[in-house]
Amino acid sequence: MDNKLQSRAFKNLSSMDLSALTKQFLKIKHNQDYHFFKNTIGLGEYASNTYAILLASKKALSASECSFVTEHPRTKTHGVLKWLEENGLVESIGSRPALFKAVPPKKALVNFIKNEKQKITEMEGKLKQIANAIENAK
Helix, strand or coil: CCHHHHHHHCCCCCHHHHHHHHHHHHHHHCCHHHHHHHHHHCCCHHHHHHHHHHHHCCCCEEHHHHHHHHCCCHHHHHHHHHHHHHCCCEEEECCCCCEEEECCHHHHHHHHHHHHHHHHHHHHHHHHHHHHHHHHCC
16 A cells, blocks of 8 residues: 555554454454344445444544545545434544544444434325325315
């Protein structure tokens, strides 16, 4: 790896940390229970890989670090991290650069279910409004 790239992208990680992180990431990524978890929640490839790398890491990571290990474009990784945070699967720490850490799977699942229930409640309200508007238009 280019030393300029490493120093720019990995302020928190040594090359030993990066090697261990990559091994742990691959272990999680190929775990059957993790596959069940990600499929149950409906995570796509980018989101599931980004969440897995954060689970594997003992330290909070930047979007650049996540992007490098997962081999996903950094611009996509930023959007994925925002979505994961909005859905309660990751937490951000600070800014410039923002660092992210995974919420443990049990808590992440509770957060995700809570967010989905809220979306359903909002959708029910909108559908009732539409149904009422249609009824009143008769």
